[in-house]
Amino acid sequence: MNSADVIIIGGGIVGSSIAYHLTDAGCRDVIVIERETAQGKGSTGKSMGGVRAQFATAINIRMSMHSISFFSRFDEVMGHPSGYRAQGYLFVATTPAHLEYLRQNYRHQVDGGLKTVHLLDAQDVARIAPELRQDDILGGSFCSTDGFVDPHSVMTGFTLKAIERGVRLMRDTDVTGIKKDAQGVTGVETSRGFIAGRTVVNAAGAWAGNVARLAGVDLPVEPLRRMLVPTEPFDKVSHQSPMVVDMGTGFHYRPEGLGLLLAWNDPEETPGFKMNFDRGFIKKVLTRGVDRLPCLEEAEVNPKRAWAGLYEMTPDHHPVMGPVRDLPGFFLANGFSGHGVMHSPATGRILADLILHGRSDLVDAELLGFDRFAAGRLLHEPVVL
Numbered sequence: 001m002n003s004a005d006v007i008i009i010g011g012g013i014v015g016s017s018i019a020y021h022l023t024d025a026g027c028r029d030v031i032v033i034e035r036e037t038a039q040g041k042g043s044t045g046k047s048m049g050g051v052r053a054q055f056a057t058a059i060n061i062r063m064s065m066h067s068i069s070f071f072s073r074f075d076e077v078m079g080h081p082s083g084y085r086a087q088g089y090l091f092v093a094t095t096p097a098h099l100e101y102l103r104q105n106y107r108h109q110v111d112g113g114l115k116t117v118h119l120l121d122a123q124d125v126a127r128i129a130p131e132l133r134q135d136d137i138l139g140g141s142f143c144s145t146d147g148f149v150d151p152h153s154v155m156t157g158f159t160l161k162a163i164e165r166g167v168r169l170m171r172d173t174d175v176t177g178i179k180k181d182a183q184g185v186t187g188v189e190t191s192r193g194f195i196a197g198r199t200v201v202n203a204a205g206a207w208a209g210n211v212a213r214l215a216g217v218d219l220p221v222e223p224l225r226r227m228l229v230p231t232e233p234f235d236k237v238s239h240q241s242p243m244v245v246d247m248g249t250g251f252h253y254r255p256e257g258l259g260l261l262l263a264w265n266d267p268e269e270t271p272g273f274k275m276n277f278d279r280g281f282i283k284k285v286l287t288r289g290v291d292r293l294p295c296l297e298e299a300e301v302n303p304k305r306a307w308a309g310l311y312e313m314t315p316d317h318h319p320v321m322g323p324v325r326d327l328p329g330f331f332l333a334n335g336f337s338g339h340g341v342m343h344s345p346a347t348g349r350i351l352a353d354l355i356l357h358g359r360s361d362l363v364d365a366e367l368l369g370f371d372r373f374a375a376g377r378l379l380h381e382p383v384v385l
């Protein structure tokens with residue numbers, strides 16, 4: 001009978017990072033189960049790849065700082081590129097309230113030890129992003145170590161290193177059941193048969209709620225569609241530009257290939273497994289985009305190159321990590337609410353710590369525990385991009 005010390009359900013960037021970090025801590029009897037024939041077909045392959053430490057909560061700042069430092073050493077440690085480009089994130093404020101919000105966050109970020117973040121006045125913003133319509137800009141904030149990674153490459157790097165160290169990856173294998181006895185989980189039923197194991201990790205991304213249900217656990221993670229629109233080659237904006245976020249509308253963009261990648265979180269989007277790209281979104285994103293970045297008027301987009309994917313939202317927009325108290329051996333690494341790529345190194349490390357030692361010195365993992373929902377101990381992160 002097939003068995004493993006740790007069974008990970010989901011071979012995206014999160015499951016891969018957990019597998020790698022387990023091996024790094026000496027645990028090599030690990031199976032990663034992925035239902036698709038190739039990895040990355042979930043949210044990982046759809047991501048914008050943004051990485052930032054400019055968050056509002058101490059725990060998000062901590063996870064980002066650890067992860068960004070990890071990305072900066074990734075190529076050396078993994079022997080595989082992460083595609084990390086430290087081009088920064090520029091938040092642009094057009095109201096006193098947004099400026100005050102950035103000031104408060106800045107204090108939290110500096111208190112957390114972040115040295116590369118700066119508050120900006122309107123002239124600084126114009127220097128960093130001269131292409132923007134400047135007339136109503138009051139200021140902003142910029143962190144030079146924020147930037148982008150290549151999510152698919154990061155996932156592949158984690159996987160290859162984990163496999164080199166003995167981890168088994170089963171593709172084209174659907175987990176259809178989670179078995180338990182009085183002591184806790186005993187293994188998983190799959191489309192290729194039963195796999196025995198006393199530790200099972202849910203790393204199923206936007207499908208985490210369905211996987212948790214297989215174990216009788218009611219996990220509040222909802223899929224929410226997000227859409228991205230790449231432009232055709234376009235040189236009116238520097239390819240060294242940071243990710244620029246217009247806080248007034250939520251429109252944001254970054255360089256991608258020879259053009260730009262455009263994003264906007266449509267507040268009218270409703271939860272559900274909607275994976276199709278809605279062509280009506282192009283007009284919505286371009287309207288906001290041209291308003292802040294007038295030269296976009298001259299850019300061309302090809303609807304066939306645009307795509308949609310799923311965020312995995314929790315009620316407080318923070319991940320759920322760690323054990324489920326009522327079901328020993330069942331661990332969660334879910335609900336990244338659109339930040340799962342940037343937080344994948346920290347997540348892998350925290351999960352490996354919790355599985356092997358019951359605690360992590362990277363963060364106070366209790367804060368992210370499953371129990372917080374029933375206990376009403378929610379966290380609050382206002383800016384989900």
Ligand SMILES: Cc1cc2nc3c(=O)[nH]c(=O)nc-3n(C[C@H](O)[C@H](O)[C@H](O)COP(=O)(O)OP(=O)(O)OC[C@H]3O[C@@H](n4cnc5c(N)ncnc54)[C@H](O)[C@@H]3O)c2cc1C
Pocket residue numbers: 009010011012013014015033034035036039040041042043044045046047048049050051173174175176203204205206207211226227228308309310311312333336337338339340341342343
């Ligand atoms: C448009 C878009 C833009 C984004 N931009 C960013 C960004 O800029 N920065 C950032 O940090 N994050 C971003 N994200 C979010 C990020 O992509 C996710 O948080 C991250 O990829 C989650 O990784 P994961 O491994 O948990 O999930 P996934 O990559 O979805 O992997 C989960 C895997 O589990 C598998 N699975 C599910 N159920 C089963 C089962 N029963 N049996 C076996 N396998 C199963 C799935 O096939 C899937 O491969 C973005 C997401 C989208 C959609």
